[in-house]
Amino acid sequence: MNPSPPTQIVYRNINKPDSHTLSVYQEGGGYKGGVLKALAKTPEEVIEEVKKSGIRGRGGAGFPAGIKWSFIPRVSPRPKFLVCNADEGEPGTCKDRDILRFDPHRLIEGMIIAAFAVGAERGYIYIRGEFYRESQRVEQAIRDAYAKGFLGENIFGKGIRFDLAVHLGAGAYVCGEETALLESLEGKKGQPRVKPPFPANVGLWGGPTVINNVETLASIPDILEYGGAWYAKLGVEKSTGTKIFSISGHVNRPGNHEVEMGIPLKTLIEQYAGGVRGGWDNLKGVIPGGSSSPILTRAACETVTMDYDSIAKAGSMLGSGAVIVIDKSVCVVRALARISRFYRHESCGQCTPCREGTGWLSQIITRIEAGGGKPGDIELLEELCGNISGKTICALGDAAAMPVAGAIRAFREEFVYHVEHGRCMVE
Amino acid sequence: MEQETQHPSPRFSPEALEKTEEIFRRYPPEHREAALMPILHLAQREFGGWLAPETIEYVAEFMNLAPIRVYEVASFYTMYNLKKVGRYHIQVCTNISCWLCDSNAIVETLKCKLGIGLGETSGDGRYTLAEVECLGACVNAPMLQINDDYFENLTPEQVVGMIDQLP
Numbered sequence: 252m253n254p255s256p257p258t259q260i261v262y263r264n265i266n267k268p269d270s271h272t273l274s275v276y277q278e279g280g281g282y283k284g285g286v287l288k289a290l291a292k293t294p295e296e297v298i299e300e301v302k303k304s305g306i307r308g309r310g311g312a313g314f315p316a317g318i319k320w321s322f323i324p325r326v327s328p329r330p331k332f333l334v335c336n337a338d339e340g341e342p343g344t345c346k347d348r349d350i351l352r353f354d355p356h357r358l359i360e361g362m363i364i365a366a367f368a369v370g371a372e373r374g375y376i377y378i379r380g381e382f383y384r385e386s387q388r389v390e391q392a393i394r395d396a397y398a399k400g401f402l403g404e405n406i407f408g409k410g411i412r413f414d415l416a417v418h419l420g421a422g423a424y425v426c427g428e429e430t431a432l433l434e435s436l437e438g439k440k441g442q443p444r445v446k447p448p449f450p451a452n453v454g455l456w457g458g459p460t461v462i463n464n465v466e467t468l469a470s471i472p473d474i475l476e477y478g479g480a481w482y483a484k485l486g487v488e489k490s491t492g493t494k495i496f497s498i499s500g501h502v503n504r505p506g507n508h509e510v511e512m513g514i515p516l517k518t519l520i521e522q523y524a525g526g527v528r529g530g531w532d533n534l535k536g537v538i539p540g541g542s543s544s545p546i547l548t549r550a551a552c553e554t555v556t557m558d559y560d561s562i563a564k565a566g567s568m569l570g571s572g573a574v575i576v577i578d579k580s581v582c583v584v585r586a587l588a589r590i591s592r593f594y595r596h597e598s599c600g601q602c603t604p605c606r607e608g609t610g611w612l613s614q615i616i617t618r619i620e621a622g623g624g625k626p627g628d629i630e631l632l633e634e635l636c637g638n639i640s641g642k643t644i645c646a647l648g649d650a651a652a653m654p655v656a657g658a659i660r661a662f663r664e665e666f667v668y669h670v671e672h673g674r675c676m677v678e
Numbered sequence: 679m680e681q682e683t684q685h686p687s688p689r690f691s692p693e694a695l696e697k698t699e700e701i702f703r704r705y706p707p708e709h710r711e712a713a714l715m716p717i718l719h720l721a722q723r724e725f726g727g728w729l730a731p732e733t734i735e736y737v738a739e740f741m742n743l744a745p746i747r748v749y750e751v752a753s754f755y756t757m758y759n760l761k762k763v764g765r766y767h768i769q770v771c772t773n774i775s776c777w778l779c780d781s782n783a784i785v786e787t788l789k790c791k792l793g794i795g796l797g798e799t800s801g802d803g804r805y806t807l808a809e810v811e812c813l814g815a816c817v818n819a820p821m822l823q824i825n826d827d828y829f830e831n832l833t834p835e836q837v838v839g840m841i842d843q844l845p
Contacts, residue, residue, distance in 0.1 A: 340811075342775065342811070342816070344812075347814075381814070383826045418704070421719065421757040423754065437712050438713065438715055440751055456706070497816055500778040501778060575778070586774065590774055593773055593812070597811065
């Protein structure tokens with residue numbers, strides 16, 4: 252029944268010419284195996300299959316997708332919604348963009364399956380506003396899917412309705428947070444909502460809502476076609492399947508690569524990204540999961556594998572899978588100053604610890620970097636991190652604090668040198 | 679002086695009005711407010727690349743919303759320009775991945791080439807130069823965006839050539 256399952260899942264098509272078109276997607280088996288198998292099952296069976304796959308949310312939080320779907324009440328007095336989070340904005344992350352522009356139909360097929368599973372008749376793809384060209388590709392794909400009857404009031408002739416549209420963001424990192432995204436989708440400024448209630452119960456316009464990342468949804472067609480058990484055999488325990496890693500920074504061949512989870516970080520960098528610029532010994536550290544994840548030292552990079560547990564054990568996070576490689580020419584304090592400026596800029600201003608704290612972090616780190624560090628500054632930064640983490644409505648505060656605490660933990664001597672000498676020990 | 683406020687009282691063209699109908703259809707009829715963001719994008723394209731106070735007033739009237747409600751959204755998101763921008767809005771990413779790949783050199787080259795600083799518009803209204811946060815093209819760093827298009831894997835020399843070739 253299962254003809255040679257692919258080794259690549261989400262990126263299987265993207266190197267084909269015109270991979271974004273409906274005809275190429277269908278030639279590769281699209282809108283057939285996955286969605287038809289799903290529609291032949293009950294919604295509960297589809298959710299069961301996704302649970303069996305073990306796939307965890309690829310946007311950064313890593314919550315099991317099947318369990319998320321199962322939280323949606325079967326019967327609801329309010330309409331249910333499915334939302335795809337394509338607000339890819341975590342610095343270092345650029346994997347979803349290639350799905351949007353090179354294989355939008357895979358995402359649409361995944362959304363049809365997800366909508367059927369949770370009983371949503373309307374869905375949105377929330378694409379960051381800067382991805383205007385990508386959004387045009389997706390909109391064309393949606394039109395083509397409507398024309399074929401894959402979307403609309405009677406999808407695949409099954410008497411089921413699913414309408415899908417793009418909603419373009421307009422520049423705000425915080426809208427990647429799912430409740431800020433919902434606010435933005437409702438036509439408001441993107442400020443996160445207090446949880447609970449969670450979107451599964453009270454989401455878009457008050458209706459039960461599932462929000463999944465692009466990569467997660469694009470993995471769904473193959474999970475249904477080849478089975479959750481097949482998917483669960485890929486990768487490692489608790490980190491099943493494949494993951495796309497965006498490898499940027501000081502490597503010889505930066506790029507997006509889809510590999511099985513659990514690959515050693517060193518292998519990923521050396522075999523897929525052409526190695527560290529100047530050789531492995533020139534490596535200073537790696538930010539393994541987007542700018543909010545704490546930096547790993549070279550020593551940690553020697554042994555860590557790219558799965559949720561291993562990276563957590565090393566003191567960081569898999570996050571969105573954005574691997575930012577930093578060589579020895581870089582001053583950690585200066586790099587951190589840049590990262591902290593970003594979080595200060597993106598704080599939505601709703602919660603005091605984040606609004607004020609991100610400003611303080613950025614100012615103090617910038618001051619230390621510029622040679623104006625004072626005794627006690629490092630401890631003040633640590634205290635600030637503690638006063639932000641866990642004390643805000645959404646995780647942006649934590650995202651701002653974690654890289655600061657992490658950089659100080661891993662490279663404290665550089666901070667101390669900066670404060671004591673008023674200059675960098677690196678440059 | 680360049681052509682000051684081409685649209686003293688902005689009105690959507692018939693084509694734009696058709697587009698607004700398509701936008702409204704994306705949302706349940708009882709949630710027309712959801713169309714505010716795409717309508718603002720459309721208004722910005724239609725009325726000179728920015729949202730002048732009179733454009734915001736017009737969108738408010740068009741959407742049947744209070745102007746402050748529209749202004750609140752327009753001022754929250756960075757892509758809505760509340761100040762006039764040049765014909766070419768050049769936005770250079772300087773976030774971590776681009777920064778590691780020397781986006782500073784791109785910024786400095788552009789400052790020098792265009793004779794303007796970050797956040798400034800050239801006197802002839804042709805260029806606005808700005809720094810932006812991560813644009814999500816990190817494996818092709820450094821990069822920048824000019825209006826709707828990304829330009830990736832850049833060198834300072836290429837950037838100079840690109841500017842020379844803009845129509």
